[in-house]
Amino acid sequence: MFARYLVSRVASVIGVLFAVSVITYGLIHLTPGDPAETILTQQLEQPPTPQQVEEFRAEQGLDEPVYIQYVHWLGDVLQGDLGVSYYNDRSVSALMIEALPATVELAVAGMLVSLAIALPAGVLSAVYQNTRIDRISQIVALLGVSVPNFWLGFMLILVFSIYLGVLPVSGVGGLDHLILPAIALGTGMAAVVTRLVRTSMLEVMEAEYIDTARSAGLSERIVIWKHTLRNALIPVVTVVGLQFGRVLNGTVVIEIVFDRPGLGALLVEAIFARDYPVVQGVVLLTAVVFVVSNFCVDLLYKRLDPRVTLGEQAQ
């Protein structure tokens, strides 16, 4: 049964990825005016001659019908060739590989920060449900989702870099360069995860096997931290996994605030420069990561929780 489910899910993921590639390619045709002219004007810093425009079109394959261009592009992409930047003759994949570590580092650190806040906060909130502790943790979580993360980044810079002078303002490097960006990124996520841990803990706490564990004489501490938390973590894993795709939303602004040369910074720079191959490359990569991470989490969820049925019946 699992195999059949897997096949149908993989098929639908491939369908979505195909559509994603069409849209990613099509996006640049939203550009007002002729892309070749716009790009050349920026490159040459003056209006190009008609001849230059013709040459550029032929060179980039822009003189062919759009669907032919797309087929060529997709063929190259499937072979791992994402094209070459319009500005420096570097390949898009090389630029992305260069930018990737700064982003992954930030995303992982941000997720760790969010878990470090959310697990204790969510568990306490559930155990002391409807008490003052619960309410305070919910209000703090609400603050967390209401704060613009880039602004939080500046506030952290103001306090820790400028006022206290203990952490660097920007750039990449050792762990000290990672702390502030990770906190700025992780706080908003923490709020979402806290709510989730709380709801999930409450659900599990009502389950019969928890009563059983309790009546078997296990201490409250073991019941909560071992039996309840372990089961409550299933949906938490799902959402944190989903956040890995979504975390890319947040890294863009954080990278700009802290001047980190990651994928988000690369994307923004490419958008302003109208460096379309780079824009396409980054969008395609983030969408693929997003789709695949959602898919994996889905599978994981089905495996972890035997109550989730797979269309028909689980093995």
Next chain:
Amino acid sequence: MSTTRPQSSTGIGERIRLEFRRNRLAAIGAGMVGVLGLVVVFGPTIVPHDPMEHAHANRLQGPSLEHPLGTDELGRDVLARLVYGARVSLGIAILVTAIRVVLGTVVGLVAGYVGGIVDELLMRLVDIQLAFPGLILALVIAGILGPSLRNLMIALAVVGWSTYARVVRGSVLSVKERDYVTAAQLVAMSRRRIAIRHLLPSVIHPVMVLATLNLGTVVLATAGLSFIGLGAQPPTPEWGTMIDSGSNYILDAWWLVTAPGVAIMFTVMGFNLLGDGIRDFLDPKQQGRLEEI
């Protein structure tokens, strides 16, 4: 959340009053949104300074009686710019949310009611839209169309309607088979009238909750994209743009970055509290939160 529901025989005003007494956070949220409304409507007539007026002699002054939130790099009054900025931010949030609601509701209603191949196609469209991280797609669309507030609104509307479509379709599917809908079909009421008279009312509650929470997230997204440089352009007083230009003077003028962020936080928090409150009021069982940009 707990316990007693007010009796349905009491009027709606009375019920809301009771609810606010029971749910203080929702009351606070409503109060915050109310304050914002007052600022948007009356603020510009009350603040003594012009948000665009340059006064180089006064540049980068700290908070004082004359300028409660200081002045910026061109000597403009920060408080005045914040107050005018509220109009920009809320105007965008309301417009974008309205477009999302209309688009999403129509798609969801058609998909859920017509069903079959139409449903299949529309839901694939939703899947595809949800395959992109929202803010990144919005960023690229806004960037390619060119930096302006109008393009930012288009971008945010395009990436946000699908959540509504899903929610509306779900509600429609759950009421479609009810007796009163079948009865309407039996008396040969037209499909369009059934959709408008019987199905649309059932989706109003979830859409209202979603839209209130959405107003906050749109404010956040607008500020984020404007901060990057893809939304409001200087000299328009917009909160995200103000944080961006203020960040250049972070060493000398902490208030320039700080003040607009507090305004954003206040706004988003107000909508979140109010949205949660409305949800508890309408449907206390539904606790899940939709996290969208």
